[in-house]
Amino acid sequence: MDRHHHLPDDLLLAYAAGSLAEGWSLAVASHLTYCLSCRQRDGALEAIGTAALEEMPPEPMDAGAFEACMARAESAEAEQPGNVVAGSNTPAPLRQYLGCDIDAVKWSPLGGGIRQHLIETGDETRARLLFIPPGEDVPQHTHQGLELTLVLAGSFADGDEEFHAGDIEVADETVDHTPVSGPNGPCICLAVTDAPLVFRSWLPRMIQRFAKI
Amino acid sequence: MSDAAGATKQPWEALLLAVAETGDRDAFSRLFAHFAPRVKSYLLRQGSSPSQAEDIAQETLALLWRKAGLFDPEKASASTWIFRIARNQMIDRIRRRKRPELDPNDPLLTPAAEPAPDRQASKQEDIAAVRSALAELPEKQREVIMLSFFEEDPHPAIAEKLQLPIGTVKSRIRLALARLDTLLDRNAHGES
Ligand SMILES: [Zn+2]
Numbered sequence: 001m002d003r004h005h006h007l008p009d010d011l012l013l014a015y016a017a018g019s020l021a022e023g024w025s026l027a028v029a030s031h032l033t034y035c036l037s038c039r040q041r042d043g044a045l046e047a048i049g050t051a052a053l054e055e056m057p058p059e060p061m062d063a064g065a066f067e068a069c070m071a072r073a074e075s076a077e078a079e080q081p082g083n084v085v086a087g088s089n090t091p092a093p094l095r096q097y098l099g100c101d102i103d104a105v106k107w108s109p110l111g112g113g114i115r116q117h118l119i120e121t122g123d124e125t126r127a128r129l130l131f132i133p134p135g136e137d138v139p140q141h142t143h144q145g146l147e148l149t150l151v152l153a154g155s156f157a158d159g160d161e162e163f164h165a166g167d168i169e170v171a172d173e174t175v176d177h178t179p180v181s182g183p184n185g186p187c188i189c190l191a192v193t194d195a196p197l198v199f200r201s202w203l204p205r206m207i208q209r210f211a212k213i
Numbered sequence: 214m215s216d217a218a219g220a221t222k223q224p225w226e227a228l229l230l231a232v233a234e235t236g237d238r239d240a241f242s243r244l245f246a247h248f249a250p251r252v253k254s255y256l257l258r259q260g261s262s263p264s265q266a267e268d269i270a271q272e273t274l275a276l277l278w279r280k281a282g283l284f285d286p287e288k289a290s291a292s293t294w295i296f297r298i299a300r301n302q303m304i305d306r307i308r309r310r311k312r313p314e315l316d317p318n319d320p321l322l323t324p325a326a327e328p329a330p331d332r333q334a335s336k337q338e339d340i341a342a343v344r345s346a347l348a349e350l351p352e353k354q355r356e357v358i359m360l361s362f363f364e365e366d367p368h369p370a371i372a373e374k375l376q377l378p379i380g381t382v383k384s385r386i387r388l389a390l391a392r393l394d395t396l397l398d399r400n401a402h403g404e405s
Contacts (some may be wrong), residue, residue: 009390010383017362018300022311029313033321043289048393050296051343052362058250059257062267066245069271070238073278081283084318092316122311166323 005167007031007038009045016045023125023192026093027148027168030190033091034166089153094190097127102152102188107131114138119190127192132156132181145194147171149179154187156180225291233281241278244291249274252299258363261307269306273299288317290340308365346396354389361386 007028014020015028032039062068084092090101097119098105107115113136119127129152132138138156149156149169156163158179163169171177181187228244231237253270261269276298284294304312315322347355357371364370372379 009387013361013386013390014367017367018304018308018312019361019365019367022313025311026313029315032315033319034323036324039315043293046293046296047290047339047343048347048358049300049362050290050293050340051347052359053251053255053296053299054292054340054344055347055359056251056254056258059254059266061249061253061270065249065267065271066242069245069249069274070241070278072271072275073241076279078282079280081318082316084316084320086320088321091321092319093313096313 005161005163005169006035007041007168008170009041011170012038012042013045016042016049021123021125021194022121023119023123023127023194024146024148026097026119026121026127027150027190027192029093030091030152031150031166031168033093035168091152094152098129102129105129112136125192125194127190130187130189130191132187132189134181134185134187135183136181138179138181145173148190148192150190152188152190154185155182156187156189157182226286229277229281229284229291229294230286232278233284244277244295245274248277248292248295252295255299255363256303256307259303259307260365261303265306269302270299272306273302276302292340342397342400343393346393346400349396350389350392354385354392357382357385358389358393 011020011024011028015025020028032042082092085095085101088095088101089103090098095101098117105117107117109115113133115131117129117131119129121127130138132154134154147169149163149171151163151165151167153165155165156179158169158177161169162182163179169179225244225247228237228240231240232244249270252273253266256266256269257263273295277295280294280298284291289297301312301314304310347358350358356375360371360374361367368379368382371377371382375382377385
């Protein structure tokens with residue numbers, strides 16, 4: 001498995017255990033939609049969590065717990081499968097955040113034809129959609145922490161590696177990269193960081209502050 | 214489900230399907246008796262108070278009843294289904310975080326159908342295999358894996374608990390996962 005296009009075990013383990021922060025989890029859940037191999041790995045890690053649950057020393061429930069549970073169970077309707085949106089090009093977990101498909105979001109210009117759409121998360125992670133016109137450099141940048149970039153439409157190349165719809169790039173602070181969007185149509189990606197991006201060039205600091213990158 | 218003789222060997226999947234298909238309370242009471250005390254124990258281990266753990270354990274099993282119709286034994290074992298509900302309740306109620314999740318019915322899901330497994334093993338057996346592989350792990354490796362499922366911020370918490378540098382914690386987890394893979398592979402392809 002090519003680790004540059006898939007999720008490493010530490011992120012998948014944290015996701016399976018329930019300790020992964022919201023923004024990362026959004027990128028993970030969205031990538032899982034496209035990727036059977038990471039889905040299977042997630043399933044294997046959930047099986048470890050299940051084994052851990054089975055190993056727990058049983059803690060006696062209160063008297064009358066079963067009857068109380070039955071009453072709760074029957075106080076609401078059985079759950080039905082959720083509505084799926086046929087023909088959507090946006091993974092369901094991301095769609096829940098956007099309230100629409102990726103081609104219907106409101107963009108804010110960042111200059112050079114590049115646009116972004118910020119996604120609210122309840123924690124320290126910062127998530128955004130980026131829209132990069134064909135053949136355009138994403139401004140060269142470094143970051144202090146981790147950056148996950150999931151391609152949703154189009155493609156980008158970083159060095160000699162290409163990323164297409166569904167592929168995820170996992171970059172840490174040692175990576176100083178200059179992704180370039182592919183020539184055929186704009187590249188739309190979900191980018192998640194836990195620290196502000198630091199642009200080396202190209203984008204004035206004023207815009208960086210204004211755009212909350 | 215009224216066959217009392219077979220009850221102890223009844224796989225959880227059959228009980229959960231009986232809940233889904235006929236609202237079988239007897240089947241549900243057996244699931245409750247086994248899983249509710251373990252879910253409560255898991256929640257206590259996550260730092261909830263005894264009354265909150267009791268409450269969320271009851272809620273988890275109540276959700277199991279309501280979601281029974283969505284259960285697909287081809288895709289998960291009943292115990293994994295319960296683990297997911299308990300974990301998601303824990304994230305929601307104890308950690309007060311949101312958890313973005315894959316939608317198993319998403320039309321974008323590729324490939325839409327999982328490939329058929331090469332042998333017709335029940336998912337229940339898979340969990341049993343993971344449990345025995347976990348038991349074979351060196352104690353230090355087993356410990357970091359278990360702690361990864363119980364701590365809110367596992368790497369720093371484990372480092373503090375075991376008085377180890379974070380780098381050592383991370384590499385020990387990696388080693389433990391690799392060892393587990395080897396054990397599961399060997400046990401699956403070796404003697405049955
Ligand atoms: Zn993947």
